[in-house]
Amino acid sequence: MKLKPVDLRPGFIDRAVAVFAPQAAARRMAARVAMANMQRAYEGAARGRLTEGWIATSSSADAEIAAAGRVLRDRMRDLVRNNPLAAQAVQVLVGNIVGTGIRPRAASGDKALDERVNALWREWSARCDAHGHTDFHGLATLAVREMIEGGEVFALRRLRRERREAGRIPFVIELREADHLDEAARPASREASVRQGIEYDASGRRVAYWLFDEHPGDAALGSAKLPRSQRVPADRVAHLYERQRVQSRGVPWGAPAMRALRDLGDWQAAELVRKKTEACLVGVVFGAEEAEQGVAPSVVDADNRVIEAFEPGLIAYARGAKDIRFNQPGSGTGIREWLQVQMHLIAAGFRVPYALMTGDLSQTNFSSSRVGLNEFRRMVEQLQWNTVIPMFCEPVWDWFVEGARLRGLIPVDARVPAEWAPPAFESVNPLQDAQADLLEVRAGFSTIAQQVARRGYDPEEVMAEWRRMAEQMDALGLVFDSDPRRVTKAGLHQADAPAPADTD
Template identity: 60%
Template sequence: MSEQTTDRGVSWGWQEAVLEFFSPRAAQQRYSARIASANLRRAYDGAAKGRLSDGWRTANTSADSEIRVAGGLLRDRMRDLVRNNALAAQAVQVLVNNIVGTGIRPRAATGKPELDKQIDKFWQAWSARCDAHGHTDFHGLTALAVREMIEGGDLFALRRPRRTRRTSPVPLEIELFEADHLDGSKFDDSSEGTRISTGIEYDRTGRRVGYWMFPDHPGDTSPAFRRKFESIRISAQNVAHLFERQRVQSRGVPWGTPAIRALQDLGDWQVAEMVRKKTEACLVGVVVGEEGDGTAGITPEVKDSDGKAIESFRPGMFGYTNGRDIKFNSPANSGGVREWNITQMLIISAGFRVPYALMTNDMSQANFSSNRAGLNEFRRMVEQVQWSVVIPMFCQRIWDWFCEAAWTAGLIEQPDIPVEWAPPRFESVNPWQDAQTDLLETRAGFSSLPQQIAKRGYDLREVLEEQIKALKIADELGLVLDSDPRKVTRVGQAQSTSPGEADTATKPDNPAT
């Protein structure tokens, strides 16, 4: 006797069936009691079982197990979409523009101005030529690393301890490896307590101690005899692994993974709709009523080498039948195309965590208030990624390598140098209003001048020193600038007294001794 499962996930078992034969009321009471007991055990509707959720397949596997199986295919599909799908390419570019922008800049923070200035000078000289391949600088490497993290899920930065150029005395270069370089098929358990899982080696405490990587890209199409197919071990101290952790996991996945199916389906639908429109456009009209043998078709008769008829469609064709009247073809209108496209693109933008307006450049769906509210939430996400992922996992590691290399070369006195990071500032939607807000917050004491300057990505000392130089030049030329608070008030009027005169006026004649 088969059991029937209801929407509540409680089956009508054989006990109820037998009891129903003797006492239907008792069978119903027993079944109701079973349902009540099941409700006590399962208080969440999302955990209910039944025919409405039969097609919902879930698994309690670990994140590493899921990534081990699907990670490679997800990377391949996402890269294909970024290459060939405009929405995917724009979404990735928007994320890179906002997370990295013109660069995440470090400043030494030892508390000693002269030492900080010296270290910053070494960094500027080294960061301009730190790329092992000689293509870009530190900011370019950061942008490429973040792009690879978003598109492929992982990025590996390798420390190469060698002298870069004569213009940089720091013996260090940085080389970036894509996620494919990691030997995901490498597994091993040693008797000493170390283990290797998907190419990452751990000690007995679970800390990463090494990466097994291919020197050459496994997908390289160069001649096989020039490539190295065997992975080699690289110490974890020489590797910076950049990826986003959404669970307790060892590797990352492409950011647009939730939108992969939607992107592909939208692209297929657009191609199908375009083909349908082209097919409709091929047939302009039909000539009817013309005398003939009735053998004329819609397409002109073309035969191949075997004498078989070939039919083809071309734009502007007429179909001939018996008769002389012409009936023009009227292609059918597809209703709701725009609405359906917008709905799908909203799903895709949510999958990439990018505002719809930024991904599509369609501002018709947003006004000033909604656009600003959406940008505020997007910027919170960007700041979280900057300070929780990119800076600690990539930028800070490279700064530590730089300081260690500079200390080894005898350029600085210690290998550990405190640092302050300054991500690029966000462009204001309403610059005047935001500037007024910053000014009021600073004057009220809710914020400080160093915080306001750092928020814009600048260094306090550099800004003040530059301001002193500019004001000195203005004084020498006899210029009175509206931005000079020594001589002009906030509303643009001349100050009644200069700062020096004000100090003299308030100074007592007989100061207390």
């Protein structure tokens, strides 16, 4: 067998490399991509034709919020102002998280001290708003609403103007929106760093916030004064926001549903215009033949007047009209189903049940609604105990206790923690739930105090009121079926019950 001589003419090898090298490189690249996809073992991480448009970044949460935070806040506020679904979703969340108020109760272990502190709290919390509009529970409601709608809110501890008045807690609370944070602020020293208006020390601990005294948006009211930011120490600020990643600031809760809300609103507006247009034009009178019509670029009526607007019941005449054709409105089937699917997506983006956001209970029954409410309430309790109480309620309580110490209203070395009682959820089946609570107490799974606190009341106050009422009933010789000392659960008289007092 003869071997063909190798062509060693000048340029032959270069031409061969130019032809075959790109093909070999492409094959190697395809093999590496296939091998990488097999190593990932996650379809969501695969790269190919079907995922070409999937753009994802590996930036930090703070970098993403810095780039998109302001736009998200502005758009979310616009939706809440003008979109009924967004407004209702925010109201449902605020109503369930705060309700009538998250109430504290002093728990130092010293009964006399606790009663003193609780009395001071009732007096101070009724007038703790720096602007004088509401009480502590109203501030908590507004703070949670700002967190949901704007992503975050700042509560500032400020001295009272009448701080020299004796017997008064010298602090009040002022709320400021996320827009008050000066994102362009610079650190005052080399040891500190400022990111998005929050100052950190060398160890990464928050030491101050750079906040505008006035809202930057007040310029729209004609104010010629430019807002200037001031450094506020971190121990005077309570920053309330939800942490979904390791992040320094929050984002509006409805961010996943913004596009869906906007698209649904645009679709509803377009559909309404289409229906109005179909209802306006009833019929058009045409000529018998195209040549006889002589239709001009504009439509005119019988008096040769140009028709520039449609109105209900309109019949338009073309030139040389000899025939009439009536409008055929399009079918509206499937609109309700499509709307429900879109609203389900929006409700999921806001993390609220569909029925609570829309008021549509046609597709629910007792069991399904209870299952959905249980999951929603579990999420609300998580937010109350993991976000609102530690990031807003506890700092305000600490400021209150510190103010009471400074004024000498309680001992300087007194440590007075608080037990918080969020509002109780409305029972779907009150009788069944009450029976379950009673069984838990009788079995020792919980105490009466815990059951009272779950309903948003102070167990000490309830017990004291119960004792006063029992003594008053005994003094008047009254026996009620609700008195377990005298009447059994079955409604029978207790054999060993003390005799009622003789009123004669």
